[in-house]
Amino acid sequence: MSFEVIIGIEIHCELKTKTKMFSGAPVLFGEKANTCVNEIDLGHPGTLPSVNKKAVELAIKAASAFQCEIDPVLRFDRKNYYYSDLPKGYQITQQFYPIGKNGQVVIEVEGEQKVIRIQRMHMEEDTAKQFHNDSGTLIDFNRAGTPLIEIVSEADMRSGKEAAAYVEKIRMLLDYLEVSDVKMEEGSMRCDVNISLREKGTTAFGVKSEIKNLNSISNVQKAIEAEIERQTQILLSGGKVEQETRRYDEALKNTVLMRKKEGSVDYKYFPDPNLTPIRVDENWIKEIQASLPELPDARKKRYMNELGLNDYDAQQLIQNKEMAAFYDEVCKHCKEYKLIANWIITELSAALYKQNKTMKENPCKAEYLASMIQMIKAGEISSKQGKVVFEEIMQGKDPKKVVEEKGMKQMSDAGELLSIVTSVLDANPQSIEDFKNGKDRAVGFLVGQVMKASKGQANPTLTNQLIQEELKKR
Amino acid sequence: MGHLDKEYIKKLAHQIMIDVNDQEIEELQTDFAHLLSQMQLLQEVDTTGVEPMVYPFEQEVCYLREDHVDHCITQEEALKNVKEVCLGHVKLPKVVK
Structure with a gap:
């Protein structure tokens, strides 16, 4: 039995702005914990979000480079879930009307070009950073509210190599656009991979697993290859792949279970009442598109x-x-x-x-x-x-x-060079003999001798030419 | 929404992190059943071809905030309401195993 691999990828990318997606607090890295925040980021009652213009501009740039259709009306929704990294109890995202949809990028693997479709690209806000240690969990809200774009591909990739090429392509585009720092190792670009196998020739999708927190492009490929192997072994031995979230362990060179998915989580998405739809000037969109590098x-x-x-x-x-x-x-x-x-x-x-x-x-x-x-x-x-x-x-x-x-000027004067060539030839009768017997290597040796005699200053092309000419005369 | 059984109410309560006892579940079931039957009345209105209305004002706005830092609070202010602080961080009981 042989299998076809189906891969879809979600990429989160932090945008290079000075302030948060919905607040005027600074976006800075490596600052002291909880010093780049204001009441909006902390979800205090009575605060209202306002949309960062620069973040929208960068999102339009990215969506344009991915050849997406751009929605000129910005609409934001709430994704509701309770977790300690999310102070408001919901994340503001664009569930129903992403700023970009139906895009594509072209990748190249082993000389073959392939189109990878982009289903959607939307804007949202990042969560707080958590540090887990033995005594508890520490939270730094500096990252909370940082503007993000999420790029969702169609399940168009069929191998670890294609997936790595896709992530690299997205990374390169965002880097050229100067939309993001795209540093996977520092978390400004993060990548989740969905992967499933199906028997060749069939059309129904198999059960997928999701690999999270991949911190480099080479790990994207390695993790996928390890996961293909794992799922193949399960299926070949008659087992069933379970829907679960896994992570890649570099030391084990394999994926390990993080959690099983118990049905799909209901995020109870609904339009954020605090953010009414914003119509973006079409001319502004055109200006941004015309200024792409x-x-x-x-x-x-x-x-x-x-x-x-x-x-x-x-x-x-x-x-x-x-x-x-x-x-x-x-x-x-x-x-x-x-x-x-x-x-x-x-x-x-x-x-x-x-x-x-x-x-x-x-x-x-x-x-x-x-x-x-x-x-x-x-x-x-x-x-x-x-x-x-x-x-x-x-x-x-x-x-x-x-x-x-350094007195390096190359000796390109034919007369000057000829005298060296002549004396080298005189000193090496054996090489002349070798040349006449058809050993072309002798020329190389003689060129080397001339180089040595000229302290490396002889023009090699001219030297070669002169030696060839002189050898014929002898 | 015809599945207001005990398990479903429990699941909802769990998702929003509140505890409910059996008596409360019963009360919630009665309340929800009442609410839902009222909602049923709305189903009688013919809404074919009508776009859902989300906001009270259908007027589009065009305001976008310029990307300038305008307001940032101090670490002390940020952590004012926090029960336990550790190295400038909010400290919680461990959230992962």
Whole structure:
């Protein structure tokens, strides 16, 4: 018996605003407990919520990037449940009229593109943060009321890889839009996965389990793969999958039970009487949509079609918004697009990694990298010398000065180089013999000798050419 | 809503975290039965094609609050009504096992 895997994902994402979704208290991280709150966040009697304009703007941005239909009338509902992280006894959300619906994103897995439909995207407020220890539960309300968007996919994914690609795509879009910090490890982006199996060829959905609190994209994939295995084993041994909430245990590399679902909880949703419907100006929506930045797919297309990069390089660059922005900056000063991509993807990434810095803290100036690459292209310095120069650029130095100070100018003068080539050939008769016997390797050896004799300053292309010519003469 | 049996009332009470004894359940059943029968009267009105009305004023508003910090209270004020405080947090009996 073989199974088809059905996966749907809910993503919660904190919006980058200065104040709460429904109150003017600040949204800040790492502050002392219960210092970023006011009466509204604490659910004091007599308080009234008011909707944060910036949060709506960011939600419209996100919904637009997900190609959702946008509802110009904002309506909010109450989701009622009693829990200590929820001071009002209800969460304000958009149950009946989400701000966005019927959207989609395109993912790519193993070279294949696939559309993942987005059922809905709505605005809501975050809950308080709880810390559980042996003596009790501690509550910090600073997070209570932080604006969130929840993105609900259709059950369109069929593997852990597709699910990871989907979460990564959403993360990348929200990052490009600067709508959220999208830090899964810090909880500003959280992901719940619904997963069920059904026998291949059948259409009815199987019983699903929900995996909560996944804190990285690689864990999304690992958790799903472990859960597929677990459900497969149950079904193959004739058992039944039970509807339950599970979490991924990194040490066990498996999902573990959190709680069984006893029927579906009735949240008794109803429209929030404190928030009457708000009509958003359609022109404002259009303005927001017109101001969207270039999104990753468009950027990748531009890199491939206009700058001639291959799929791999383009993908590497767009994966990191800051890296792509830096690439664009360097390209303003130099037209060697492929070379620039190589230097950024390999050398710059490695250097940053070594310095334990992120792309945001990149000390390398775009003009300097551009000017160094131009020197290499013009044959003024070799690629090998380039690596030395690059290390200095990473310290903030101008490459032109570095080349001057280190006396690095590449020897590109044919006359000057020829005399070295001649003396190297004279000193290595065996290599000439080898070359004549068809051993092409001899050329490489001779180029190396010339390099050594010129202290690495010989232009390798020219050296190679001269050696080939001279060998033929002998 | 034809299932106002004891179990259902108990379930509702549990969801809103109140305790009810058998006598109270009986009283609630009587009250609810009365309320529901009154609601039944409304069912007689033909509402075909009528949009449900949620708010007393059907006028749409367009006010959105600007994203500026305008009011924040101190930790001391925030924790004023709290029974037990621990390291600036509200302390509760353990809510998870």
